[in-house]
Amino acid sequence: MAKLGNPFVHELWITQTYHSGSNNTAIDISAVAGTPVYALADGKVTYRSSGYGSYCIQTLDNSDLKVYYVHTYNWVGANTSVKKGQKICEVAPTSVNGGYPTHIHLGLPIGKNIMDYFDRSIVFRTKYQAIKDIWFTGENLNWAKFKDLSYNNTMTYKVGDTIEFTGTQNIRKGAGDKFEDTGDISVGQTAEIISGPRTSQNEQFNLGANDSYTWWDIKLSGGGTGWVADVGKWKIYVEPVKPPTPPEPPVQTECEKQVVILNKRIQALALTTGTQGAEIKALESVIEEKNKKIVSLEAEVEEGKKVLSELQKKYDVLDTDKKRIEEERSGFELDLDKCEKKLAEGKKNFIKKITDKIGEWLGKLVA
Numbered sequence: 549m550a551k552l553g554n555p556f557v558h559e560l561w562i563t564q565t566y567h568s569g570s571n572n573t574a575i576d577i578s579a580v581a582g583t584p585v586y587a588l589a590d591g592k593v594t595y596r597s598s599g600y601g602s603y604c605i606q607t608l609d610n611s612d613l614k615v616y617y618v619h620t621y622n623w624v625g626a627n628t629s630v631k632k633g634q635k636i637c638e639v640a641p642t643s644v645n646g647g648y649p650t651h652i653h654l655g656l657p658i659g660k661n662i663m664d665y666f667d668r669s670i671v672f673r674t675k676y677q678a679i680k681d682i683w684f685t686g687e688n689l690n691w692a693k694f695k696d697l698s699y700n701n702t703m704t705y706k707v708g709d710t711i712e713f714t715g716t717q718n719i720r721k722g723a724g725d726k727f728e729d730t731g732d733i734s735v736g737q738t739a740e741i742i743s744g745p746r747t748s749q750n751e752q753f754n755l756g757a758n759d760s761y762t763w764w765d766i767k768l769s770g771g772g773t774g775w776v777a778d779v780g781k782w783k784i785y786v787e788p789v790k791p792p793t794p795p796e797p798p799v800q801t802e803c804e805k806q807v808v809i810l811n812k813r814i815q816a817l818a819l820t821t822g823t824q825g826a827e828i829k830a831l832e833s834v835i836e837e838k839n840k841k842i843v844s845l846e847a848e849v850e851e852g853k854k855v856l857s858e859l860q861k862k863y864d865v866l867d868t869d870k871k872r873i874e875e876e877r878s879g880f881e882l883d884l885d886k887c888e889k890k891l892a893e894g895k896k897n898f899i900k901k902i903t904d905k906i907g908e909w910l911g912k913l914v915a
Contacts, residue, residue: 550700551667551714551783552588552615553632555652559671563651565679566661574616574655575662581641581650581827582819587630588615588654589699596623601646601653604637606630611699613660618653619645632786643830664695667783668714669736696780705764705778709741715781719766719774727755730774738785739766742773 554560556579564576579585591608603618621640630636639652656662672689674680683693696714705711713733721728733739743765748758761777768774776782 550698552665562674573661579639583639584635585637587636589632592629602640613699616655641827643827664697665699710785711782712785713782717781738769
């Protein structure tokens with residue numbers, strides 16, 4: 549069975565199980581920024597995006613599965629084929645991954661549970677009791693909680709392949725499951741395929757009905773041969789990658805020992821500085837963009853002040869004109885009032901004169 553490998557070179561610390569309340573069946577694994585991420589299987593990087601938490605997608609060879617490596621950056625080139633165990637990207641810092649604490653979010657397309665496909669030799673850990681209660685037995689992951697599936701749609705075996713057993717299985721003599729059971733094969737044991745495949749021959753030897761398994765003749769690494777049925781309990785053996793053994797250090801003086809210790813501290817600080825440098829550059833880019841916006845807003849404010857000043861001047865002119873017109877109006881109203889009084893006085897005098905004149909005429913007529 550083809551199984552997904554380890555994205556790092558150490559045990560995996562789970563910080564979140566399948567994300568509940570959605571179709572998202574990814575898991576979160578703790579990691580520091582800049583940590584190399586290794587391909588879970590052979591496949592091509594078919595998509596890369598700095599959005600949605602920064603991620604890339606690897607389409608697996610001979611499979612309908614795609615692996616989503618989320619909260620990562622520094623990916624290999626687009627459409628690059630990557631072998632299982634080769635570096636595919638790095639864990640992204642918080643300034644790049646959408647603001648999340650640094651970790652990797654690993655998932656498959658909707659409807660696929662990634663834990664069903666992992667190599668069961670990978671060590672999973674967690675420091676969260678809630679996760680232990682769901683997926684663990686004590687400090688160890690309970691693999692019985694998950695299916696044991698192969699991601700490879702075209703998985704076949706051939707003579708000469710070395711296989712590794714992922715589950716306990718019987719080994720028999722002969723051609724079918726009615727033949728002698730010679731013992732159990734333990735998890736992790738390896739063997740070489742030396743013949744096959746064959747179907748059951750029980751009926752030929754009058755040992756009952758043929759079964760539906762495919763049988764292979766194997767030679768165990770620890771000695772012994774026999775037949776085993778392909779019941780999904782083995783995979784192609786991959787030689788583990790071992791880190792180089794460091795050379796024995798020469799005898800050092802106390803002063804030289806202190807120099808080595810100081811150099812290691814300097815290297816550690818350089819690594820930390822490198823990671824922080826990437827975060828600082830990203831922050832500087834954000835700050836520069838915000839400064840541009842501030843300069844643009846300040847220019848708009850200055851332009852607004854100019855417009856406001858011009859409007860104030862026009863207002864002042866109009867206000868002066870208003871006050872002058874109101875004063876002129878008051879003067880006109882006062883003059884009009886005087887004219888009306890003079891007109892009324894003149895009218896009264898005129899009527900009196902006419903009345904006096906009429907009275908004078910009448911007096912003459914009577915006399």
